[in-house]
Amino acid sequence: MRRPWTFWPLAAFFVLFVAFLYGPTLTIGILSFQGPQGGLTFPLNGVSFHWFGELFQQQAVGDIWGSFRRSFALGSLVMLITVVVSVMAGLAFRKRFAGAGIVFYLGIASLIVPSILVSLGVGILFNVAGIDVHWMTSGLGAQLTWTLPFGLLIMFAVFNRFDPAFEEAARDLGASRWQTLRHVVLPIIAPSLLGVALFGFTLSYDEFARTLLTAGSYNTLPLEIYGMTTNVTTPVLYALGTLTTVFSFTVIAVAAIAMRVSLKRRSQPSR
Amino acid sequence: MSASIDTPAAAGRPAAAVPGKRPRGRLSENLLGWLLATPFVAVLAVFLLLPIALIFVVSFWETSAYSYGPAFILDNYGYLLTSSVTLSVYVKTLMFTALTWAITLLIGFTVAWFLAFHVRSLGVQISLFLLCTIPFWTSNIIRMISWIPFLGRNGIANSVLLDLGVIDAPLEWLLFSDFAVILAFVHLYTLFMIVPIFNTMMRIDRSLIEAARDAGASGFQVLRHVVLPLTLPGIMIGSIFVVTLVMGDFITVRFMSGGQSASVGRTIANEIALLQYPAASANAVILLVTVLLMVGVLMRFVDIRKEL
Numbered sequence: 001m002r003r004p005w006t007f008w009p010l011a012a013f014f015v016l017f018v019a020f021l022y023g024p025t026l027t028i029g030i031l032s033f034q035g036p037q038g039g040l041t042f043p044l045n046g047v048s049f050h051w052f053g054e055l056f057q058q059q060a061v062g063d064i065w066g067s068f069r070r071s072f073a074l075g076s077l078v079m080l081i082t083v084v085v086s087v088m089a090g091l092a093f094r095k096r097f098a099g100a101g102i103v104f105y106l107g108i109a110s111l112i113v114p115s116i117l118v119s120l121g122v123g124i125l126f127n128v129a130g131i132d133v134h135w136m137t138s139g140l141g142a143q144l145t146w147t148l149p150f151g152l153l154i155m156f157a158v159f160n161r162f163d164p165a166f167e168e169a170a171r172d173l174g175a176s177r178w179q180t181l182r183h184v185v186l187p188i189i190a191p192s193l194l195g196v197a198l199f200g201f202t203l204s205y206d207e208f209a210r211t212l213l214t215a216g217s218y219n220t221l222p223l224e225i226y227g228m229t230t231n232v233t234t235p236v237l238y239a240l241g242t243l244t245t246v247f248s249f250t251v252i253a254v255a256a257i258a259m260r261v262s263l264k265r266r267s268q269p270s271r
Numbered sequence: 272m273s274a275s276i277d278t279p280a281a282a283g284r285p286a287a288a289v290p291g292k293r294p295r296g297r298l299s300e301n302l303l304g305w306l307l308a309t310p311f312v313a314v315l316a317v318f319l320l321l322p323i324a325l326i327f328v329v330s331f332w333e334t335s336a337y338s339y340g341p342a343f344i345l346d347n348y349g350y351l352l353t354s355s356v357t358l359s360v361y362v363k364t365l366m367f368t369a370l371t372w373a374i375t376l377l378i379g380f381t382v383a384w385f386l387a388f389h390v391r392s393l394g395v396q397i398s399l400f401l402l403c404t405i406p407f408w409t410s411n412i413i414r415m416i417s418w419i420p421f422l423g424r425n426g427i428a429n430s431v432l433l434d435l436g437v438i439d440a441p442l443e444w445l446l447f448s449d450f451a452v453i454l455a456f457v458h459l460y461t462l463f464m465i466v467p468i469f470n471t472m473m474r475i476d477r478s479l480i481e482a483a484r485d486a487g488a489s490g491f492q493v494l495r496h497v498v499l500p501l502t503l504p505g506i507m508i509g510s511i512f513v514v515t516l517v518m519g520d521f522i523t524v525r526f527m528s529g530g531q532s533a534s535v536g537r538t539i540a541n542e543i544a545l546l547q548y549p550a551a552s553a554n555a556v557i558l559l560v561t562v563l564l565m566v567g568v569l570m571r572f573v574d575i576r577k578e579l
Contacts (some may be wrong), residue, residue, distance in 0.1 A: 097304025114519020119320020
């Protein structure tokens with residue numbers, strides 16, 4: 001069959017869009033190899049690892065590695081909680097329960113309430129309660145209002161494609177509710193849980209707006225980077241951006257590979 | 272990503288696996304549902320509902336020199352609603368929202384249309400779709416910073432335009448301007464349009480399009496009278512995301528305008544920085560009401576429980 005004439009202009013449009021999407025990131029990727037005398041824009045003034053080296057120097061502004069460690073710890077924690085809580089909520093929605101609609105709209109509301117309200121409100125909450133804000137407590141809670149609804153929506157999609165026959169079979173064979181969950185449901189949805197985990201980690205790792213007023217005196221990495229934009233005018237900013245983007249891509253790749261592996265393992269007959 | 276906006280719901284669907292349960296089972300079913308939903312509800316109650324309730328309360332409090340405290344005054348709202356600054360800030364924010372919405376919709380629809388109806392192999396479709404969504408999992412701040420070498424005074428855009436002889440002197444309005452703000456919004460948020468629109472398009476029954484073609488519809492007529500109406504729910508979900516993200520934004524506007532443009536979110540952020548929590552709260556309440564009204568209008572076009 002011939003392609004409709006619209007194919008080529010649309011394909012060109014798509015290519016342009018992808019270039020628009022990735023072009024700037026690639027540019028700072030290239031510019032982070034700027035020579036020691038180079039500036040924030042082209043031309044490249046030599047090629048070097050100078051700016052990456054700067055990141056490991058003590059005199060570099062701020063506490064990059066400390067904030068990275070905090071972001072990593074927070075991201076892992078958010079990921080863990082998001083997976084567990086979303087799966088539980090997803091399971092709850094499989095059966096009708098009174099108030100399900102309200103819970104659903106609570107989740108939707110969490111997505112559409114402007115981030116700054118969460119930041120402000122959680123800040124006030126801790127202030128009024130006389131507790132200092134800290135990334136591990138208020139920061140964690142504020143981020144969960146962003147990751148949990150995504151987790152729940154993914155679980156909806158997962159359970160809508162889930163064949164209840166597997167569970168019925170397990171129950172007919174005498175499995176308890178817990179055994180069914182543990183040995184039938186969870187293994188089947190495991191690949192999707194990796195997707196929820198990816199959302200949980202990356203959304204937390206890059207979160208800015210909800211963390212801004214709730215992180216307390218220790219910055220997470222995005223906050224640290226934002227602070228740098230006001231007083232750092234060298235390509236060290238690009239080097240940091242490149243490193244953290246490479247880190248994000250690595251996390252995505254690991255999740256994708258893990259998903260593939262677990263899907264493959266599932267489709268192989270195990271006798 | 273694709274999974275997230277697909278089919279929802281279990282929420283609105285009759286339970287499939289429990290035919291003919293006795294009333295007693297019904298009750299324990301309810302109990303189990305509540306228990307399983309409790310952590311989710313608890314987190315959102317403490318970190319979403321309670322904070323918003325507090326914002327509402329504090330919006331009536333008064334500010335003294337270095338702190339704020341309980342009171343019931345309407346001054347915060349009075350100042351806000353009579354200030355001409357408020358109006359201009361809202362006009363500006365709505366302008367950002369409207370332009371970003373229109374551009375992301377146009378790009379998002381075109382990209383989704385290409386992916387759903389012009390790419391034939393499912394594998395290629397999914398790969399290209401993922402290509403569009405990967406930036407969602409990377410840092411927004413970095414993606415904003417990455418425009419500097421493009422738009423700066425000595426940036427790529429200016430050099431190219433100078434070399435081509437289109438301009439004689441570098442354009443100053445590329446970076447740190449309203450233009451840059453909207454460009455960054457489009458860059459960051461177009462995928463929030465692509466994902467739901469692509470999802471609804473993928474669920475359109477292809478025989479409908481064949482039928483329209485057989486009945487003599489042109490390609491454009493198919494697009495206008497078949498694809499577009501059936502894609503409306505996806506468009507609305509994407510619009511809800513884009514509108515709420517842009518309306519509440521304070522960071523993109525601040526960074527990409529170089530601190531020169533105002534937005535409602537920025538005003539709130541500034542008041543917070545000055546520790547004027549009551550004023551910030553009143554502002555936040557008005558913003559929330561505005562956003563909810565806009566979402567309410569958009570929701571009229573879509574049953575979100577059915578479409579997600």
